[in-house]
Amino acid sequence: MKLATWNINSIRARTDRLIGWLAAEQPDILCLQETKVEDAQFPTAALEKAGYHTAIYGQKSYNGVAIASRAPITDVQRGLSDGVADDEARLIAGTTLGVRVVCVYVPNGGDLTSDKFPYKLAWYRRLRAFCERHAGDLVVAGDYNVTADDKDVCDPVKWAGHIHCSEPERAALAEVLGLPLVDVFRRLHPEGGVYSWWDYRGVAFFKNQGLRIDHILATPALAERATACTIDRNARKGQDASDHAPVIATFT
DNA sequence: ATGGCCGCTATGAGCGGA
Numbered sequence: 001m002k003l004a005t006w007n008i009n010s011i012r013a014r015t016d017r018l019i020g021w022l023a024a025e026q027p028d029i030l031c032l033q034e035t036k037v038e039d040a041q042f043p044t045a046a047l048e049k050a051g052y053h054t055a056i057y058g059q060k061s062y063n064g065v066a067i068a069s070r071a072p073i074t075d076v077q078r079g080l081s082d083g084v085a086d087d088e089a090r091l092i093a094g095t096t097l098g099v100r101v102v103c104v105y106v107p108n109g110g111d112l113t114s115d116k117f118p119y120k121l122a123w124y125r126r127l128r129a130f131c132e133r134h135a136g137d138l139v140v141a142g143d144y145n146v147t148a149d150d151k152d153v154c155d156p157v158k159w160a161g162h163i164h165c166s167e168p169e170r171a172a173l174a175e176v177l178g179l180p181l182v183d184v185f186r187r188l189h190p191e192g193g194v195y196s197w198w199d200y201r202g203v204a205f206f207k208n209q210g211l212r213i214d215h216i217l218a219t220p221a222l223a224e225r226a227t228a229c230t231i232d233r234n235a236r237k238g239q240d241a242s243d244h245a246p247v248i249a250t251f252t
Numbered sequence: 253a254t255g256g257c258c259g260c261t262a263t264g265a266g267c268g269g270a
Binding site: 009010012013034036060061062108109110116143145162163164197198199200201202204211213242243244 | 255256257258259260261267268269270
């Protein structure tokens with residue numbers, strides 16, 4: 001089974017690119033973030049034509065998550081479902097191909113002094129609780145907006161203490177990993193220096209000045225079945241690319 | 253030290269992103 005996650009940064013701006021990528025890579029399951037579209041405008045028909053069922057949770061302009069799968073998706077949950085008033089479309093979960101898949105778009109957080117920052121940390125605590133409520137195997141994939149450690153950072157000195165690299169954010173991610181969940185890419189590529197996001201500005205991508213903030217986490221038994229995990233840099237190349245590249249894991 | 257780019261909007265400047 002091939003499972004991917006991709007922050008598409010507007011699915012309307014990149015529908016053709018997405019369909020082409022699906023045809024080339026043929027993942028069984030794809031988690032999408034930042035679709036930036038209300039459900040009525042989501043390109044459900046184009047994905048269906050490409051051979052994918054979809055479960056979607058969108059909103060106008062911002063956020064928006066979706067799961068696409070070659071098989072039907074059941075038991076869909078939209079949002080963290082914890083009773084907290086929160087209308088930001090950042091989590092969708094569903095069961096497909098025998099796997100419980102949680103697709104997440106963790107808040108950016110702005111900067112450490114922003115009022116968005118405590119929301120980010122609280123969201124991590126709520127995500128941990130969401131995953132803890134689920135008994136069996138899970139894949140939790142998406143844009144975590146946090147680097148696990150400096151191996152995920154192009155320039156650790158420049159980024160030290162900044163958003164995506166600060167101690168409280170890394171501690172929040174570590175709490176989720178402590179459930180336990182395994183970072184599948186890191187398990188197979190412990191050396192670091194491979195990124196999933198590059199700034200649009202300047203020569204950041206050309207010079208590989210990026211961060212690894214998109215992660216596929218899995219419960220340990222499932223993570224043991226991962227035989228490969230790659231980040232598709234090619235999808236970040238050329239005109240009209242998202243600023244994120246897809247992360248792809250293959251499970252036996 | 254700052255901004256540089258991109259997508260969005262009852263657009264054409266401002267917000268959010270990372």
